[in-house]
Amino acid sequence: ALIAKLTPQIKALKVGPGTSPGLDMGPLVTRSHLDKVSGYIADGVAAGAQLVVDGRGIAVPGHEGGFFLGGCLFDRVTPQMRIYQEEIFGPVLCVVRVGSLEEAIALINAHEYGNGTCIFTRDGEAARLFADTVEVGMVGINVPLPVPVAYHSFGGW
Structure with a gap:
């Protein structure tokens, strides 16, 4: 139920240049940081986490060279995964299920x-x-x- 409620909210996040009003997120600070966060996302997928919302590859009209990443949502993350163990410093939410x-x-x-x-x-x-x-x-x-x-x-x- 939580994943079902989070998914449309994360998909609806407004991403664009930080100087524009009404946005939820601006760009990441550098190309290398965008690449680093994208690497975490790829690593989570490779480790078996379920990528429910993938914010990679978004286009912001007029800012095609910007370092934009939309919100990402992982489900079924385990404590052994790098995306759980390390701080990502990007718009990535990881859900770990416990009993x-x-x-x-x-x-x-x-x-x-x-x-x-x-x-x-x-x-x-x-x-x-x-x-x-x-x-x-x-x-x-x-x-x-x-x-x-x-x-x-x-x-x-």
């Missing part, structure tokens, strides 16, 4: 990076357990990742 809240917390706590995570739930007990036991620098409960403004510390767990 329980405890398994999700263990997976988060075992990851090398502990910058931040969030949970969306209607269960107050699950929210408290998550906040009390997950080992990351920032925790969001029913909000996207609460990334701080520049003058706050940001260093992960």
